[in-house]
Amino acid sequence: MNGVMIQYFHWYHPGDLWNEFADRVILLKDLGFTAAWMPPAPKGDLGTEGRGYDPYDLYDLGEFDQKGGVPTRYGTREEYLNAIEKAHEAGISVYADIVLNHRMGGDENEWITVHEVDENNRNNIISEPFDVSANTRFTFPARKGKYSDFIWDYRCFSGIDTAWKNRKKITGIFKIHNEYGTEWTDDVSHQLGNYDYLMGADVEYRNPHVIQEMKNWIRWYSETTQVDGFRLDALKHFSSDFLKEWITYIKTEVDPGCYILGEFWKDDAEKIGIFSDKMDELISCFDAPLHYNFFRASEEGSDYDLRRILTGSLLEKRPLYSVSFVENHDTQQLQALESTVKDWFKPLAYAIILLSEEAYPCVFYPDLFGAEYTDIKDGEEINIVMPKVEILPALLKARHQFAYGEQIRYFDHPNCIAWVRKGDEDHSVCVTIISNSEEGSKEIEIGKEYAYAVFKDFLGYRNDEVTADGNGKAVFRVNARSVSVWVRSDA
Numbered sequence: 001m002n003g004v005m006i007q008y009f010h011w012y013h014p015g016d017l018w019n020e021f022a023d024r025v026i027l028l029k030d031l032g033f034t035a036a037w038m039p040p041a042p043k044g045d046l047g048t049e050g051r052g053y054d055p056y057d058l059y060d061l062g063e064f065d066q067k068g069g070v071p072t073r074y075g076t077r078e079e080y081l082n083a084i085e086k087a088h089e090a091g092i093s094v095y096a097d098i099v100l101n102h103r104m105g106g107d108e109n110e111w112i113t114v115h116e117v118d119e120n121n122r123n124n125i126i127s128e129p130f131d132v133s134a135n136t137r138f139t140f141p142a143r144k145g146k147y148s149d150f151i152w153d154y155r156c157f158s159g160i161d162t163a164w165k166n167r168k169k170i171t172g173i174f175k176i177h178n179e180y181g182t183e184w185t186d187d188v189s190h191q192l193g194n195y196d197y198l199m200g201a202d203v204e205y206r207n208p209h210v211i212q213e214m215k216n217w218i219r220w221y222s223e224t225t226q227v228d229g230f231r232l233d234a235l236k237h238f239s240s241d242f243l244k245e246w247i248t249y250i251k252t253e254v255d256p257g258c259y260i261l262g263e264f265w266k267d268d269a270e271k272i273g274i275f276s277d278k279m280d281e282l283i284s285c286f287d288a289p290l291h292y293n294f295f296r297a298s299e300e301g302s303d304y305d306l307r308r309i310l311t312g313s314l315l316e317k318r319p320l321y322s323v324s325f326v327e328n329h330d331t332q333q334l335q336a337l338e339s340t341v342k343d344w345f346k347p348l349a350y351a352i353i354l355l356s357e358e359a360y361p362c363v364f365y366p367d368l369f370g371a372e373y374t375d376i377k378d379g380e381e382i383n384i385v386m387p388k389v390e391i392l393p394a395l396l397k398a399r400h401q402f403a404y405g406e407q408i409r410y411f412d413h414p415n416c417i418a419w420v421r422k423g424d425e426d427h428s429v430c431v432t433i434i435s436n437s438e439e440g441s442k443e444i445e446i447g448k449e450y451a452y453a454v455f456k457d458f459l460g461y462r463n464d465e466v467t468a469d470g471n472g473k474a475v476f477r478v479n480a481r482s483v484s485v486w487v488r489s490d491a
Contacts, residue, residue: 001034002032002399002400002403002404003034003035003360004032004033004034004035004354004360004361004362004363004396004399005033005034005035005036005037005095005323005360005361005362005363006028006033006035006036006037006362006363006364006365006368007037007325007328007329007362007363007364007365008021008036008037008038008039008365009038009039009074009329009365010329010332010364010365010366010371010386011051011329011330011332011335011373012371012373012375013039013073013365013371015048015073015074015075016074016075017038017039017073017074017075018074018075018076018079018080018082018083019075019079019083021036021038021083021086021087022079022082022083022086022087025083025086025087025089025090025092026090028090028092029090029091029092031368031393031396031397032396032397032399032400033092033363033396034091034092034093035092035093035094035095035228035229035259036087036092036093036094036095037095037097037231037261037362038083038094038095038096038097039051039052039074039097040052040053040055040096040097040098040099040233041061041062041072041074041080041096041097041225042055042056042057042058042059042060042061042072042099043055043056043057043060043061043062043064043066043067043072044056044067044072044073044104044105045067045104045105046067046105047066047067047068047069047072047073048068048069048071048072048073049073050072050073051073051329052072052073052074052097052099053099053233054104054105054200055099055102055103055104056103056104056105056138057138057140057143058217058221059140059143059146059147059148059217059220060140060143061076061077061080061081061224061225062074062075062076062077062078062079062080063076063077064140064142064143065142066140066142066143067105080225081224081225084225084226084227085226088226093228093229093259094225094227094228094229095227095228095229095230095231095259095261096221096225096227096229096230096231097230097231097233098218098230098231098232098233099233099234100203100214100232100233100234100238100243101198101199101202101203101233101234101237101238102198102199102200102201102202102203103138103152103157103200103201103203104199104200104201105135106135106136106137106138106152106201107137107138107139107140107141108135108137108139109133109134109135109136109137109164110133110134110136110137110153110154111131111132111133112131112132112133112134112136112154112176112177112178113129113130113131113176113177114129114130114131114132114134114160114163114174114175114176114177115127115128115129115130115174115175115177115182116172116173116174116175117172117173117174117175118173118193119172119173119192120192120193121192121193122173122184122192122193122194122195122196122197123184123193123194124193125175129177129182130165131165132163132164132165132170132174133163133164133165134154134160134162134163134164134174134176134201135160135162135201136152136153136154136156136157136160136176136201137151137152137153137154138151138152138153139151147220148213148216148217148220150209150213150216152201154176154178155178155179155180155204155207156203156204156207156209156210157176157201157202157203157204158175158176158180158184158185158196158197158202158203158204158206159173159174159175159176159184159196159197159201159202160174160176160200160201160202161173161174161197161199161200173197175197176204178204180204180206180207181206184196184197185205185206185238185239187239187240187241188236188237188238188239188240189236189237191236195236195237196237196238197237198234198237202237202238203238205238205239205241205242206239211242211245211246214246215246215249218246218249218250218254219253219254222250222254222255222258228257228258228259229258229259229260229261230250230258230259230260230261231261231262231263232260232261232262232263232283233263234263234265235262235263235264235275236264236265236266240275240278240279243279244278244279244280244282247260247279247282247283248282251282259284260282260283260284261283261284261285261286261323262279262283262284262285262286263285263286264285264286265286265288265330265337266288266289267288267289267292268289268312269287269289269312269313269314269316269317269318270317272285272288272289272314272318273314273317273318276318276321281321283321284321284322284323284360285314285321285322285323286322286323286325286328286362287313287314287315287322287323287324287325289312289313289314290310290313290314290315290322290324290325290353291325291326291327291328291331291339291341292339293308293309293310293311293312293313294309294326294327294341294345294349294352295327295331295339295340295341297309297345297348297349297436298341298342298344298345298346298349299342301436301437301481302415302436302437302438304414304436305414306411306413306414306415306416306417306434306436307411307412307413307414307417309352309411309417310352310411315353315356315358315359319357319358319359320358322359322360323360323361323362324352324353324356324359324360324361324362325353325361325362325363325364326341326346326349326350326353326363326364326367327339327340327341327364327367328362328364332364332366332384332386333384333386334375334377334382334384343387343389344481345436346367346389347389347391347392347395347482347483348434348436348482348483350363350367350389350391350392350395351395351432351434351483351485352434354395354396354398354399354403355395355398355399355402355403355419355421355430355432355485356403356407356419357403357406357407357421361399363392363396366386366388367386367388367389367392368388368389368392368393369388370385370386370387370388371384371385371386372384372385372386391459391461391483394458394459394460395459395485397458398430398458398459398485398487401427401487401491402421402423402427402428402429402430402458402485402487402491403421403430404421404423404424404426404427404430405421405422405423405424405427405429406421406422407419407420407421407422408420408422410442410444413440415435415436415437415438415440416433416434416435416436416437416440416441416442416478417433417434418431418432418433418434418442418444418476419431419432420432420444420446422447428487428488428491429446429447429450429487429488430458430485430486430487431444431446431455431476431485431486431487432483432484432485432486433476433477433478433483433484433486434478434482434483435478435479435480435481435482435483436481437480437481438480439477439478439479439480440477440478440480441475441476441477441478442475442476443473443474443475444473444474444475444476445471445472445473446468446472446473446474447472448470448471448472449472450468450472450488451468451469451470451471451472452467452468452469452470453467453468453472453488454466454467454468454488454489454490455467455468455474455476455486455487455488455489456486456487456488456489457484457485457486458485458486458487459483459484459485461478461479461482461483461484462477462478462479462484464477465489466486
């Protein structure tokens, strides 16, 4: 089917997204999208100013008057459910973004005991235990127990970054003392010594009541929304033992066909592979190493060796469990993981993820629709314009029509590479060629069945035609710093 996903949001999307998406589902279907990754739907601490990564009440999808109003940044519960229904009517699956690591915006303070740890080595304790007042009790008074009467308190959390001592606000990383110990859980990333803590009130997944509540919630969410899968945020930062148990529960007792996609952000495919093994390959992961290859290639220009563009990527190492992307809401300009692929290289990068065998590509919203936004950096207001990747609709069409069959790579030149998709009973051969320097060419033997066949550039960057010889061999060309997709002129 050549499935392709769209990340239907970016960090600075202005809002009212559920209605916008519902209005565009037919367009997305016509472009060939088969799935949409949507932003977090639950109510966050920042209300309509938040992006969903500040979770307050996971049961509030824009239904209750909490945190400044009823809707979230993206709309109301009714609009969210309608958007999902419209997607399903168009044959598009919906993947919901889920934030499991932390909570923000508690309703009441509690007196708790904590100790402080070194921000750069969380195993290094830098204070004696002391008592503080902390915002760790979540009662959701506006919801009044609807859907769940579970109350979150300090026993449900392992750490915080803000508290009050002697009536003064203090900040840092503070390990909460409760019956689950005074140490961080060990089955997390060991970056910074122990990366259990990320932000907010860090959820304690050694608490069996928390585990059961999260199972109850995901069943409710799945049945309520009818989503087809989940994108899980920040997997480096919480218990992989819990995660495996929770995903197994989803796939055995909630929805066996549920697609699970995780953000385990590492630039090393081997480390992502170790995590995947621990999850018994129940989960797919974003190919961050491939993104960084694209980023470096766009920065280095002709100095980058295109023969290595897939080296160290999940697409190379574990293609069946990888999701390829060019960039996302974290890597866009002014965001925490800023590593924006330069505009000139984006058509080349999208050609790689859309036309390569075994790739499951994810297209970023601004690359299809464009975006403009303003934010503050180092005290200065900066305006960012993200233009559309104009050739992207044609590349999506090429994927749908031609990206089939066995792949043969011609990764034999540092500045010009190509690959052939040989097609199948219903689809013709396709040759993709890219250059990061001057005009390039490749002599490619397509096969005797294509003797004297005439080829054209499906993308229209080149106006010449290529005719294969009697043995099905031809020389295909590409413009400087460009991409061409050669298909039969009668295809």
